[in-house]
Amino acid sequence: MRAGILGGFALAVAWCAVGCDGGEHAGRAPALHTLPALDPPHLTVTHPARGTARGWLFVAPKGGRSPSGGPVVADDRGRIRWYLQLPHPLEATDFRVQTYRGRPVLTWWQGTISKAGVGKGVDEIYDTSYRRIATLRAGHGLRADLHEFQLTPRGTAFVTAYRAVPADLSRAGGPRRGWALDSVVQEIDVASGRVVWEWHSVGHVPFADSLEANHEPARNASRRRPLDYFHVNSVADGPDGTVLVSGRNVCAIYLLARDGHVVWQLGGKHGDFAPKRAVTFYFQHDARLHSGNVLTLFDNGGIPRLEPYSRPLELQLDLARRTARVVRVFAHTPRGIPSPYEGNLQLLPDGGALVGWGGVRRVTEFARDGRVRFEVRLPFGDTYRAYRLPFTGRPRTRPLAAVGRDVVYASWNGSTSVATWEVDADGMKVASRPWNGLETAIPARVGGKTVVVRALDASGRELGRSSPVAAQR
Numbered sequence: 146m147r148a149g150i151l152g153g154f155a156l157a158v159a160w161c162a163v164g165c166d167g168g169e170h171a172g173r174a175p176a177l178h179t180l181p182a183l184d185p186p187h188l189t190v191t192h193p194a195r196g197t198a199r200g201w202l203f204v205a206p207k208g209g210r211s212p213s214g215g216p217v218v219a220d221d222r223g224r225i226r227w228y229l230q231l232p233h234p235l236e237a238t239d240f241r242v243q244t245y246r247g248r249p250v251l252t253w254w255q256g257t258i259s260k261a262g263v264g265k266g267v268d269e270i271y272d273t274s275y276r277r278i279a280t281l282r283a284g285h286g287l288r289a290d291l292h293e294f295q296l297t298p299r300g301t302a303f304v305t306a307y308r309a310v311p312a313d314l315s316r317a318g319g320p321r322r323g324w325a326l327d328s329v330v331q332e333i334d335v336a337s338g339r340v341v342w343e344w345h346s347v348g349h350v351p352f353a354d355s356l357e358a359n360h361e362p363a364r365n366a367s368r369r370r371p372l373d374y375f376h377v378n379s380v381a382d383g384p385d386g387t388v389l390v391s392g393r394n395v396c397a398i399y400l401l402a403r404d405g406h407v408v409w410q411l412g413g414k415h416g417d418f419a420p421k422r423a424v425t426f427y428f429q430h431d432a433r434l435h436s437g438n439v440l441t442l443f444d445n446g447g448i449p450r451l452e453p454y455s456r457p458l459e460l461q462l463d464l465a466r467r468t469a470r471v472v473r474v475f476a477h478t479p480r481g482i483p484s485p486y487e488g489n490l491q492l493l494p495d496g497g498a499l500v501g502w503g504g505v506r507r508v509t510e511f512a513r514d515g516r517v518r519f520e521v522r523l524p525f526g527d528t529y530r531a532y533r534l535p536f537t538g539r540p541r542t543r544p545l546a547a548v549g550r551d552v553v554y555a556s557w558n559g560s561t562s563v564a565t566w567e568v569d570a571d572g573m574k575v576a577s578r579p580w581n582g583l584e585t586a587i588p589a590r591v592g593g594k595t596v597v598v599r600a601l602d603a604s605g606r607e608l609g610r611s612s613p614v615a616a617q618r
């Protein structure tokens with residue numbers, strides 16, 4: 146019997162917890178002297194950076210055996226600039242830089258995730274000093290889901306949510322008195338928390354359009370195990386006030402009018418675009434419309450595995466003729482990467498692309514011509530999406546110092562501008578060292594003296610200094 150999408154997702158979660166890339170390993174950085182409460186992940190660069198686009202790497206490792214995870218800002222050597230460790234069992238997704246009220250902000254979703262891939266949590270907005278600006282909650286009694294937190298220029302945000310509803314599933318091969326998961330999209334005013342627009346998959350997309358129709362779990366859908374027939378996983382602004390929505394389990398992307406009706410559908414059982422070879426994809430994520438009617442998506446191809454490997458796709462749409470053409474496929478050759486779930490494709494300003502492989506713990510940057518110019522492996526679990534983005538972090542805290550035997554440790558979690566650390570002992574410079582990750586070890590003999598570490602930028606300007614620390618004799 147064919148495994149259902151829902152059951153397959155649970156199996157893949159269990160499989161990838163052991164390791165989609167060949168096995169779980171500790172994957173933790175050495176214990177920190179200045180930040181002992183943190184247990185940061187260790188990112189491994191498997192393809193050294195060559196000609197990468199400007200910006201930092203944004204990931205949020207989750208779902209591994211390790212009890213901790215959270216948002217990470219890292220450089221091209223996998224060294225961490227900022228790490229926010231979330232308390233177990235909270236996890237984070239979709240960590241990135243967005244714009245709110247004309248200023249850059251850090252955003253992510255955090256909460257708990259079920260084995261079926263549905264989240265219950267909140268969406269966070271932090272400023273460039275790592276101060277919380279807002280915590281956004283879904284409206285109308287729902288809990289914000291992990292799949293989307295997209296800020297708009299209007300001061301609003303698109304979020305997703307799920308709710309179980311009674312449903313007649315007879316046309317989808319299920320019970321007449323069955324239950325289904327309704328995929329809900331809300332646009333919320335960030336300042337007030339008020340829902341300004343809402344859309345439901347139930348009533349707009351038929352249950353029979355799901356690839357689960359006439360299979361498990363449709364046949365026995367119940368209140369305890371409702372049919373996740375649509376599974377919304379991305380939302381974004383479209384042209385002229387429309388909204389672009391991706392439904393994983395219908396393998397289709399929809400452009401919606403504000404009254405809720407479907408303007409056009411790409412892919413799925415009743416798509417409006419041709420030819421079939423250009424618009425056939427399975428269990429896709431991260432659909433985005435760009436200028437010039439360019440559409441990008443991450444075509445997972447599984448689970449169940451219906452394509453040999455996942456394809457991050459760039460399509461050119463002809464809206465008048467309702468045709469689509471594949472412009473580029475960003476994939477490893479000759480052997481591709483089959484990602485069972487999650488994933489994203491970010492087009493970069495220089496024509497390259499960054500791909501987060503979702504259920505496979507890798508992030509790859511491609512050049513315009515498709516060559517791999519950077520790749521990093523996550524230590525555990527996966528990251529829902531990954532991004533390369535410019536960002537300047539200026540923490541409100543001071544640098545931290547700790548003194549060991551013939552070594553001084555320095556850190557400033559969140560500062561993206563530190564280039565060099567200097568050690569002063571009793572007011573005199575005794576050592577210096579280039580910044581080398583979340584915590585930098587600086588060889589220095591300072592026995593019995595009072596130590597201060599100073600953070601310098603690339604031009605030698607002091608950015609901040611630690612409180613004095615008394616070294617033991």
